Amino acid sequence: MECKFIWMNGKLLPGHEVQFPFLTPAMHYGMAVFEGIRCYRAVKGPAIFRLREHIERLHKSAMVLGWRELPFPVGQLMEACVETVQANGFEECYLRPLLYLSGGGWNLNLDGGQAHVGIAVWPWNAYLGPDAAERGVRANVSSFTRHHPNVGMTKAKVAGNYPNSFLAKTESVRLGFDEAIMLDAQGLVAECTGANLFIVRGNKLLTPPDAQILEGITRDTVMTLAREMGLEVSAQPLSRDQLYLADEVFVTGTAAEIAALREIDFRPIGSGRTGPITRKLQQAYHAAVRGELPRAAEWLTYLSRT
Incomplete structure (x- = not known):
């Protein structure tokens, strides 16, 4: 998938530089929440559809999973989504914010790790096929x-x-x-x-x-x-x-x-x-x-x- 820049914990990084350490608890235990969002070529220019509702649901998913505190508020993550699409130069694309457990939690206790956030974007084809x-x-x-x-x-x-x-x-x-x-x-x-x-x-x-x-x-x-x-x-x-x-x-x-x-x-x-x-x-x-x-x-x- 083509993604020139990925937003990671407050910074835009070149996509090829973003790597997860093997010992990331989210990869081993599935302790992450995410969203799927679309940006469309609208009549007044590219626009993200129902962005606030998606990011609010991301926060709610994290709270349901058990996080007590999150590193970035809804408004900042909305701005980060816009920034990431702009940096990649897309007019239409799919957005994937991911909030994941990193740096601890090996004892199966969510409080033992930290919450990190990444946002990637890429062009999207028909999910269930062209027809x-x-x-x-x-x-x-x-x-x-x-x-x-x-x-x-x-x-x-x-x-x-x-x-x-x-x-x-x-x-x-x-x-x-x-x-x-x-x-x-x-x-x-x-x-x-x-x-x-x-x-x-x-x-x-x-x-x-x-x-x-x-x-x-x-x-x-x-x-x-x-x-x-x-x-x-x-x-x-x-x-x-x-x-x-x-x-x-x-x-x-x-x-x-x-x-x-x-x-x-x-x-x-x-x-x-x-x-x-x-x-x-x-x-x-x-x-x-x-x-x-x-x-x-x-x-x-x-x-x-x-």
């Missing part, structure tokens, strides 16, 4: 269960939680699918490996409740846009067979944006292509991230302040 937005993708229900909320702290975007997603996604891809749908410990639909999930029934959007999932910022954006379009939105428990009976199913995430699931467990969903409501939401979302909707003003942080 995902138009045609939709194929998915299956994974044999792996989503973390129990009292095991994996599902409200925090913790690095150590993601082997769960790796297991599910790798299995599904090896079976010939594009994505995996994960059920919770009660056998109800939770989310995909890196995205939240919605189903469409008539003029209503249904999505799994907050308790078992990572509450996605793209998910929140879609729910807001859908209500403004006059759609009814409800977070409620969903069974596996409700997926098969849906008019449309789609997933949302910073990387995936909005992508339809055209087939689940070898069963076509709706017409077997991206459905009309999914397409309308895709159009509204793309307009929002590029500053073409009035409400986008509160969601965009422009790189240029002029």
Whole structure:
């Protein structure tokens, strides 16, 4: 990945100079939290989408994991994200802030180490493939269960939680699918490996409740846009067979944006292509991230302040 400069603990460093010592506790124990953020080429210039919400969630994830004090406040990390994108000269890119345990913690006590922060950026391609937005993708229900909320702290975007997603996604891809749908410990639909999930029934959007999932910022954006379009939105428990009976199913995430699931467990969903409501939401979302909707003003942080 091309990243000329990486922000590390308050300084921009050449990307090729940034190295982690082998004895970094975060690498051994997964004690790190992170965010995925996008910068888009908007109508008034490059802008980062919902930057404050992402950095606030980074802080909240760190507090859930157990950090009592953090080295950089939200405002400073927001400025660091802007600075890192500018230094790399990107107009569109993906941002990865990472807050990780360094310099201690070998006794499995978070208080024994220090919190460090890095921010990298790089160009981003279609997460689920180039045809995902138009045609939709194929998915299956994974044999792996989503973390129990009292095991994996599902409200925090913790690095150590993601082997769960790796297991599910790798299995599904090896079976010939594009994505995996994960059920919770009660056998109800939770989310995909890196995205939240919605189903469409008539003029209503249904999505799994907050308790078992990572509450996605793209998910929140879609729910807001859908209500403004006059759609009814409800977070409620969903069974596996409700997926098969849906008019449309789609997933949302910073990387995936909005992508339809055209087939689940070898069963076509709706017409077997991206459905009309999914397409309308895709159009509204793309307009929002590029500053073409009035409400986008509160969601965009422009790189240029002029």
